[in-house]
Amino acid sequence: MKIHGLKRHTVFTQFNSRCAYCGIKLNKKNFQTDHIISRKSYFSLLSTHYQTYYYKTRITFRDFDNVLNLFPSCGDCNRLKSDMSIEEFRCYITSFPSYQRGNSSIFRALLRFNIVTLNISPLVFYFETFPFNSLYGDVKS
Numbered sequence: 001m002k003i004h005g006l007k008r009h010t011v012f013t014q015f016n017s018r019c020a021y022c023g024i025k026l027n028k029k030n031f032q033t034d035h036i037i038s039r040k041s042y043f044s045l046l047s048t049h050y051q052t053y054y055y056k057t058r059i060t061f062r063d064f065d066n067v068l069n070l071f072p073s074c075g076d077c078n079r080l081k082s083d084m085s086i087e088e089f090r091c092y093i094t095s096f097p098s099y100q101r102g103n104s105s106i107f108r109a110l111l112r113f114n115i116v117t118l119n120i121s122p123l124v125f126y127f128e129t130f131p132f133n134s135l136y137g138d139v140k141s
Contacts, residue, residue: 003033003065011070015127020071023126034073035064038083090123
């Protein structure tokens, strides 16, 4: 579903006009909105023991387009994330170096010639560097 107008502008400015995942500067014309919880994830939750909880809270199909469920994203990150959860996406991205080292002779050659180096460290998405309160105002517990 396309996101338009003020909602699109709100999503765009959420992280200083940067991709929520990789932090690259976004173009207002070409950025994409990513659903944090995808429709596929939602429906798989409905088929599990969470079904009762979601029916009680009355989450509807329209809730997916709420700005609290939308992140600004570059096309690359949005396509890579697809319908994964954030943690699934993190695991997917962090598996790339091991996979390439084991399955790509070109990558192994690049390592041997010191053209690329492996720097395996915990993946921190750009949005995780923002304090929660700066995004959604003061939240009283």
